[in-house]
Amino acid sequence: MKLFAPLKLMIVDDSNIIRRRIERSQQIDRLQFVGSAANGVEALALFERTDPDVVTMDLTMPEMDGVECVERIVARKPAIRILVVSALADKATAVEAIARGANGFLCKPFTDRQLNDALAELLQDG
Numbered sequence: 001m002k003l004f005a006p007l008k009l010m011i012v013d014d015s016n017i018i019r020r021r022i023e024r025s026q027q028i029d030r031l032q033f034v035g036s037a038a039n040g041v042e043a044l045a046l047f048e049r050t051d052p053d054v055v056t057m058d059l060t061m062p063e064m065d066g067v068e069c070v071e072r073i074v075a076r077k078p079a080i081r082i083l084v085v086s087a088l089a090d091k092a093t094a095v096e097a098i099a100r101g102a103n104g105f106l107c108k109p110f111t112d113r114q115l116n117d118a119l120a121e122l123l124q125d126g
Helices: 016-025 040-050 066-076 088-099 112-125
Strands: 007-012 031-037 054-057 081-087 104-108
Touching: 007 016, 007 040, 016 031, 016 112, 031 040, 040 054, 040 066, 054 066, 054 112, 066 081, 066 088, 081 088, 081 112, 088 104, 104 112
Parallel strands: 007 031, 007 054, 054 081, 081 104
Antiparallel strands: none
C-alpha cells in the first residue's frame, strides 16, 4: 500500500472562530495544518513562507478579498487545491472564485462532516 505524503493546509478567513473550527474539525490524515490568515494580504505572505498544497478560502475579507487572493495564489502555484468556504449570499462571488482557479465550494454554516467531505472531494480530484 502506497503512503501519501502529507499535504500542507492553509486556512484563510477573517473570522478567528471559523479558522479554529476548520483547523479542529478537519480529520483528513494527509492534511497537515501550516497556518492561518485573516485576509488575502496575510494569506499571500503566509503562502510564500509555507508553500501550502491545500487552502480553505473565505471570500469576504478586509484588505484583499478571496477572489483576488485565489487568483494570485493560483498564478504562483497552478496545482494548488482551493476550497472556497463562504456564505450562500456569496454564490455569484464563489462562481467567480472558481472561474479564477478555486476547485470547490462549501457553504457556511457547515457541519464537520460537510467540511471533511468537501476536503476529501477536493483531494480526490487532484
